[in-house]
Amino acid sequence: MKKSLIIPIIGLIILGVSAFLFFNKNEERDNKNVTLPSSLFDTVDFYDMKPLNQKELDDFYIVNFFASWCKPCLAEHPLLMELQSKGIKIIGINFRDDEENFVKWINEHGNPFFHIIRDDGSIAYEMGLIGVPETFFIENSEIQKKVQGPLFYEDIQKYL
Amino acid sequence: MKIFKSIYNLFFIIFFSLFINISLANVNQLQDYYKTIRCLVCDGQSIQESDTEFAINLKEQIQKKYDSGMDLKKINQELVNIYGEEISFSPSNNHIILWVLPLLTLVLIFFLVRNKYRKN
Amino acid sequence: MISLLGNLSFYLTLFFIIIFYLGWGKKIFLKDQVLLNLIYLGGIIPFIFLIIGFTISDFSILNVIQNSYIDDPLFFKITSAWGSHEGSILLWIFLINFFGFIFLKSNNNFQIHKQIIFISSLFILYLLLSSNPFVYVENSSEIAGLGLNPILQHILFVIHPPTLFLGYIGLIIPFVLASHILVKKDFSQNLFKQMLFWSKISWFFLTFGIVLGSYWAYSELGWGGWWFWDPVENISLIPWLLNTALIHSLQVSIKNDQLKLWSLNLALYSFIAAVFGTFLVRSNLIVSVHSFATDPLRGLFLIVIIGYLLLVTIKLNIKSALHFNQDTFSLVSKESFLLLNNIFFIASALTVFIGTIYPLFSELFFESSVSIGAPYYNFAFNILMAPIILLMAFAPQVSWNKNENKNNKVWITILITSAISIICYFYFENIYFAIASFVASPIIIQSLIVIFKKFHKDLRFYSQWLAHLSIAIFIIAAVYTEQFDQEENFIFEKNGSSQLLMSNKNNVYLKNIKDTSYSNYQEILVELSILNDEKEYILSPSKNIYQPSGQVTNEVSTVNQWFHQYYATISSIESDRVAINLVYKPMINLLWISAIMLVFSIFLSIIKRR
Numbered sequence: 001m002k003k004s005l006i007i008p009i010i011g012l013i014i015l016g017v018s019a020f021l022f023f024n025k026n027e028e029r030d031n032k033n034v035t036l037p038s039s040l041f042d043t044v045d046f047y048d049m050k051p052l053n054q055k056e057l058d059d060f061y062i063v064n065f066f067a068s069w070c071k072p073c074l075a076e077h078p079l080l081m082e083l084q085s086k087g088i089k090i091i092g093i094n095f096r097d098d099e100e101n102f103v104k105w106i107n108e109h110g111n112p113f114f115h116i117i118r119d120d121g122s123i124a125y126e127m128g129l130i131g132v133p134e135t136f137f138i139e140n141s142e143i144q145k146k147v148q149g150p151l152f153y154e155d156i157q158k159y160l
Numbered sequence: 161m162k163i164f165k166s167i168y169n170l171f172f173i174i175f176f177s178l179f180i181n182i183s184l185a186n187v188n189q190l191q192d193y194y195k196t197i198r199c200l201v202c203d204g205q206s207i208q209e210s211d212t213e214f215a216i217n218l219k220e221q222i223q224k225k226y227d228s229g230m231d232l233k234k235i236n237q238e239l240v241n242i243y244g245e246e247i248s249f250s251p252s253n254n255h256i257i258l259w260v261l262p263l264l265t266l267v268l269i270f271f272l273v274r275n276k277y278r279k280n
Numbered sequence: 281m282i283s284l285l286g287n288l289s290f291y292l293t294l295f296f297i298i299i300f301y302l303g304w305g306k307k308i309f310l311k312d313q314v315l316l317n318l319i320y321l322g323g324i325i326p327f328i329f330l331i332i333g334f335t336i337s338d339f340s341i342l343n344v345i346q347n348s349y350i351d352d353p354l355f356f357k358i359t360s361a362w363g364s365h366e367g368s369i370l371l372w373i374f375l376i377n378f379f380g381f382i383f384l385k386s387n388n389n390f391q392i393h394k395q396i397i398f399i400s401s402l403f404i405l406y407l408l409l410s411s412n413p414f415v416y417v418e419n420s421s422e423i424a425g426l427g428l429n430p431i432l433q434h435i436l437f438v439i440h441p442p443t444l445f446l447g448y449i450g451l452i453i454p455f456v457l458a459s460h461i462l463v464k465k466d467f468s469q470n471l472f473k474q475m476l477f478w479s480k481i482s483w484f485f486l487t488f489g490i491v492l493g494s495y496w497a498y499s500e501l502g503w504g505g506w507w508f509w510d511p512v513e514n515i516s517l518i519p520w521l522l523n524t525a526l527i528h529s530l531q532v533s534i535k536n537d538q539l540k541l542w543s544l545n546l547a548l549y550s551f552i553a554a555v556f557g558t559f560l561v562r563s564n565l566i567v568s569v570h571s572f573a574t575d576p577l578r579g580l581f582l583i584v585i586i587g588y589l590l591l592v593t594i595k596l597n598i599k600s601a602l603h604f605n606q607d608t609f610s611l612v613s614k615e616s617f618l619l620l621n622n623i624f625f626i627a628s629a630l631t632v633f634i635g636t637i638y639p640l641f642s643e644l645f646f647e648s649s650v651s652i653g654a655p656y657y658n659f660a661f662n663i664l665m666a667p668i669i670l671l672m673a674f675a676p677q678v679s680w681n682k683n684e685n686k687n688n689k690v691w692i693t694i695l696i697t698s699a700i701s702i703i704c705y706f707y708f709e710n711i712y713f714a715i716a717s718f719v720a721s722p723i724i725i726q727s728l729i730v731i732f733k734k735f736h737k738d739l740r741f742y743s744q745w746l747a748h749l750s751i752a753i754f755i756i757a758a759v760y761t762e763q764f765d766q767e768e769n770f771i772f773e774k775n776g777s778s779q780l781l782m783s784n785k786n787n788v789y790l791k792n793i794k795d796t797s798y799s800n801y802q803e804i805l806v807e808l809s810i811l812n813d814e815k816e817y818i819l820s821p822s823k824n825i826y827q828p829s830g831q832v833t834n835e836v837s838t839v840n841q842w843f844h845q846y847y848a849t850i851s852s853i854e855s856d857r858v859a860i861n862l863v864y865k866p867m868i869n870l871l872w873i874s875a876i877m878l879v880f881s882i883f884l885s886i887i888k889r890r
Binding site for chain 1: 545549552556559580590591593597600637640643
């Protein structure tokens with residue numbers, strides 16, 4: 001076989017693989033093996049100034065990152081309220097927010113959270129936050145699922 | 161043959177000895193490090209260039225850890241563990257092939273050309 | 281009406297192409313020459329129709345609705361014609377046929393043109409089946425349009441894509457010529473000369489297009505950078521590298537009939553690289569600022585087109601009578617230096633290519649997505665380019681087909697170069713700049729020597745001299761600006777005029793904040809004053825809020841100080857304070873000047889000697 005054929009043949013192989021990749025794009029992002037940071041359990045609640053009482057937590061609970069400056073957070077808010085009404089405990093983490101704006105937002109729209117933590121970004125960092133809103137579904141102290149972006153009905157359907 | 165071989169050898173020697181020096185250069189370490197961390201909510205920028213909340217937060221957290229004494233290697237490893245390999249613009253050692261390839265190419269070229277000329 | 285005409289024109293063109301292929305021209309009373317002209321015109325006209333549609337804001341065309349707004353300035357309405365995916369495919373078709381039409385004037389070998397119109401027909405089918413801008417919309421009298429993305433409302437956006445496209449598609453002529461040469465085994469010098477001419481034309485547009493894109497990113501995107509190793513930048517770099525190699529390799533093929541297989545394959549791969557690059561961007565496999573929203577069929581079609589081109593290449597190489605080991609020339613001759621040049625350029629192109637597609641493949645095999653950016657390319661690409669730069673200094677001095685023995689001259693140059701770079705290292709205290717000065721100095725030294733020698737009547741010599749010198753200056757400017765730039769973030773309280781110090785001892789004041797309304801946007805402008813040694817520089821960065829989308833853009837403001845530039849953007853505006861990002865970029869203007877010198881240097885080699 002001629003030497004000059006090597007490159008175009010490799011080119012065709014790459015093309016073939018590109019075509020394969022193109023039609024089998026993996027949309028799901030891996031759930032990174034993130035362990036729940038201790039700061040989640042040590043940081044005091046904004047209102048009652050007490051740390052999380054782990055005995056009060058069920059086997060299943062939700063951690064939700066939000067901010068008053070975040071529009072999609074407002075969009076998913078009703079879903080959080082619904083989850084709360086079904087008795088599901090949600091830990092709310094207020095990400096890099098102004099305190100006044102945060103309080104106004106909670107008062108205006110309602111508080112779906114069982115425990116609220118104000119975060120300057122360090123808890124977000126340790127949990128691998130991409131951006132608000134972001135929701136973690138925790139089962140038996142392990143992260144079962146992560147939803148980046150606003151929650152949709154399909155995401156929470158099975159928990160209701 | 162003599163000339164370009166000498167040029168080439170000279171170039172190789174100087175370049176590689178300088179290259180080793182590069183990794184020891186210590187100018188503005190933190191800012192340079194930020195340039196190697198990818199902003200995951202941007203289109204391929206590094207966190208150094210981006211002003212999204214994601215980038216700013218990451219810069220702040222890294223700064224905190226750096227100031228408290230953690231060295232950049234540890235910070236980087238932690239970052240990769242949390243966010244995955246894609247956060248770093250410097251491919252890890254799993255992808256050593258990327259780093260080896262250009263050097264391999266150079267060596268290959270050198271020998272190919274040398275053999276071709278031997279024939280002539 | 282326009283939609284109808286546009287589509288009709290394409291169907292007619294395809295019809296004529298089929299007639300031409302079957303040789304039935306006589307049956308419809310058209311000579312082949314006339315038929316070809318009609319085919320090319322048929323591919324040119326639809327684009328003009330779309331431009332007319334945008335000019336008159338004809339909202340019965342879907343593409344016009346999606347990409348322009350009734351109150352957009354006329355200039356940008358017109359340029360929105362190629363702002364969308366559909367519009368840019370239309371532009372491709374226009375350019376393929378435009379080049380074909382012009383090429384017909386100098387070369388009317390029908391076999392060659394058959395291949396051009398075949399490739400054109402593939403793209404026309406692609407457009408008609410998956411990316412047609414001429415979609416008719418009914419009841420459009422109430423519509424005002426969605427508007428052009430404000431980032432794209434800039435003079436550079438008008439010129440940058442068409443210029444790049446001219447470069448990409450210009451490469452089709454060398455492709456079909458190389459194809460013809462290999463099939464017919466006609467290695468006449470005249471054909472190679474035509475290939476060289478057309479590859480110079482496309483090189484001009486490619487280089488210019490890349491520089492424009494780079495300048496646009498620098499002045500628009502607000503990051504202060506000018507090259508990001510963004511996948512789309514890379515896929516314009518790969519054809520550029522191959523095109524440059526082609527120009528060099530062809531000189532050898534024309535002069536001494538050597539390196540023919542190299543030249544021919546380079547011609548084939550340059551065009552393939554251009555088309556593959558287009559595929560990569562539009563298939564959304566790569567995430568970048570340039571991404572278009574797409575549907576899968578588009579990606580599939582481009583795979584088909586590239587597959588065709590690769591199969592052609594394979595067939596041509598199998599059939600060719602040439603082998604890589606046929607050349608004979610001396611060890612130290614211009615031919616051997618240019619052979620090395622070919623090899624290094626191809627290796628660089630491959631490196632950029634591998635770096636660009638590696639993340640996709642790593643996702644498949646390692647299940648983790650790797651990010652490849654500046655750290656990797658600065659290492660890999662520069663290692664492979666550095667030998668070329670050094671060769672650039674010495675190769676022009678070497679004679680053809682003779683064993684050169686200018687040892688002394690070379691050693692003197694190396695000695696002076698080493699001295700210069702050592703001095704640079706101690707004066708600037710920067711290792712990267714010292715390396716850059718080492719790599720670029722030989723060229724500058726040789727260039728200076730040339731000035732003192734007698735005048736060459738052949739202008740092509742000065743074309744090469746200017747091009748190489750531009751590259752050397754570019755390297756010096758680029759490394760200098762990246763190593764010695766300074767960035768500061770200031771916060772100004774609105775109700776005072778704060779004074780702050782920048783690290784090179786400049787005083788920065790906030791002068792004024794203005795709020796103005798324009799036809800389709802509102803502008804909030806912050807006026808800054810920099811006092812440096814008795815001289816005052818005014819910077820006016822702004823934030824623009826566009827209608828109807830509400831999109832906010834950051835407008836950069838720059839001010840020049842000889843080769844240096846101050847560069848400011850607004851980080852944020854709040855009720856009581858303004859945050860400003862100020863960058864000092866030394867030598868950046870020298871970078872742009874050398875880039876323009878490089879772009880226009882090619883003209884010296886096209887001007888015919890009288």
